[in-house]
Amino acid sequence: xxxxxxxxxxxxxxxxxxxxxxxxxxxxxxxxxxxxxxxxxxxxxxxxxxxxxxxxxxxxxxxxxxxxxxxxxxxxxxxxxxxxxxxxxxxxxxxxxxxxxxxxxxxxxxxxxxxxxxxxxxxxxxxxxxxxx
Amino acid sequence: xxxxxxxxxxxxxxxxxxxxxxxxxxxxxxxxxxxxxxxxxxxxxxxxxxxxxxxxxxxxxxxxxxx
Numbered sequence: 723x724x725x726x727x728x729x730x731x732x733x734x735x736x737x738x739x740x741x742x743x744x745x746x747x748x749x750x751x752x753x754x755x756x757x758x759x760x761x762x763x764x765x766x767x768x769x770x771x772x773x774x775x776x777x778x779x780x781x782x783x784x785x786x787x788x789x790x791x792x793x794x795x796x797x798x799x800x801x802x803x804x805x806x807x808x809x810x811x812x813x814x815x816x817x818x819x820x821x822x823x824x825x826x827x828x829x830x831x832x833x834x835x836x837x838x839x840x841x842x843x844x845x846x847x848x849x850x851x852x853x854x855x
Numbered sequence: 856x857x858x859x860x861x862x863x864x865x866x867x868x869x870x871x872x873x874x875x876x877x878x879x880x881x882x883x884x885x886x887x888x889x890x891x892x893x894x895x896x897x898x899x900x901x902x903x904x905x906x907x908x909x910x911x912x913x914x915x916x917x918x919x920x921x922x
Binding site: 727728729730734738739740742748749750751752753754756767769770786807808809810812826827828 | 856857858859860862863864866867877892893896900903904905906907908909911918919920
């Protein structure tokens, strides 16, 4: 079913969306995540991952090597039962979550969650558009 | 405005009242405020489905990111 949403881009240049991350036994947290087109995965603070009881996504590959602005680091690669954007039909099961404490406590919405969607950053109008055509 | 945008707007308004703190919001009410995330999560351990966020200070809001 076609769907679209529009949110304002903040003055710092980031679009932010509320994401809902599900762990074991239906536990979930809502987080405010930065939409990062340069990020592959969803990044969640490690304490939240612990509280949700997120398990390793794949025992053969418990960590993933990621390239950051400060170099390459290994980060735990966990599995969320589901991640969704509340008040939208966007929802995915068995989602890779990187457990990482980012500066400023930020969570990151990487492109894996949005890979089937059309996204537009309209910096002139300071609007972020998400569309399922 | 989309419902997501309204949700974000609502949380940003709440965050503005608690700069430099971690917050937990449940059903539009602030149910926990702490200086660090571990303390906050301990305070709200009985809640299911809490919104948790760090509210940056005005100085932190001026920082640029390379992520």
